[in-house]
Amino acid sequence: MSGLIAESALARSATTAEPSVGDFIELMKPRVMSLVVFTSLAGLFAAPGTLHPVLAIIAILCIAVGAGASGALNMWYDADIDARMARTAARPIPRGRVTPDEALAFGTVLSVVSVLTLGVLINWVAGALLALTIAYYVFFYTMWLKRRTPQNIVIGGAAGSFPPMIGWAAVTGTVTIESVLLFLIIFMWTPPHFWALALYRSRDYERVGVPMLPVVAGPDETRRQILLYSLVLVPLAVVPYFIGLGGIVYAVASVALGLVFLHFAVKVWRIREGRAADHAAKQLFGFSILYLFLLFAVILGEHLALKLV
Missing domain, CATH: 1.20.120 (Four Helix Bundle (Hemerythrin (Met), subunit A))
Structure with a gap:
């Protein structure tokens, strides 16, 4: 990881360009985030009862931001292998558009803000589920399972399965x-x-x-x-x-x-x-x-x- 930080810093020096808004959006894996938002929206509307439209929007935004935080932290940790894979080599960190430290800070702040906002403004069951989702994806899947077992996708897939449950909990406060x-x-x-x-x-x-x-x-x-x-x-x-x-x-x-x-x-x-x-x-x-x-x-x-x- 230290070697990657040095390479990224050199790339930044060579281009003298600061990261753009688009670079940070890319860190959040918008395509994955869109599916997360959609499935959580289905869970929210399928749940019995109703949520005030403003609160419903806040809940979905928090879930989206939490998913984006997970993506940013995943890119931070996996930047070394992303740089060597054709599918991921053009991501912001390998290309030097964002440094690993910037990605780590960005993902951490988004994680904390999304969980606290969902917990305080909606309910703490939904907030706890979002915190579990982020932690599961970052620590359990990205840092532990992905590089150690061929069952990484099977076990780690739980992280991507929580969004409709979070949407449901936002309305009902239950699982x-x-x-x-x-x-x-x-x-x-x-x-x-x-x-x-x-x-x-x-x-x-x-x-x-x-x-x-x-x-x-x-x-x-x-x-x-x-x-x-x-x-x-x-x-x-x-x-x-x-x-x-x-x-x-x-x-x-x-x-x-x-x-x-x-x-x-x-x-x-x-x-x-x-x-x-x-x-x-x-x-x-x-x-x-x-x-x-x-x-x-x-x-x-x-x-x-x-x-x-």
Whole structure:
């Protein structure tokens, strides 16, 4: 890390440019943050009861800022390997646009502000869940699991599964079976989603010594695990209909989307050689994002419609 700080300082000296607002936004991983915001919004609207619109906006902003803080701290800690991976080499710290110290300070301040604001203005159950999410992602996943075990995504995936639970808690002040179910759907979605990416980016992970499943167990075992997790995920995603969390539209959508998800998972499992294998993995990775977005969009839409009637 000290070597990286020196390299970043040299890069800063060479360019004499101060970091821009865009650089700090990039530190917050806006694409990941947008999915966090969306799933937390679904949890907030699906929860029984209502929250004043101003408080609802504050809650979602706090969750978004907390997610961005996690991203900034992740980039701070992983800057050494980010600089050596094609997918991440252009991030602000490896490119010298932001120093590691600046990223650390930025992420730390955002973490504290987001948790305290959510706790004081909304409730401390939601605030505690946001604090747990940030701590889990930074300390448990980034600093411990990621570089030590091929199950990093499986165990660490819990961090990305908390947002709908936080949105639910913001309204109710509690954790219930419905919010746990939303958590579990994202939790089971995470391994096939990220392992599909890892299949066609495995050389990157191998180069920096991150023990992703394709690197440690090989691509064939990764394909098998993707299929197994997909076979659990798809029926699990239908369960909200049976407990009243989703309506008939959700039931139809979850089944239809699940069948398409399984189609791509089976395709990844069957096609194992050459560019076709990479293409199949890319298809699953791309569709998995759409799959999760549409599931939560239907839940959000159904509950929003009910509350507006």
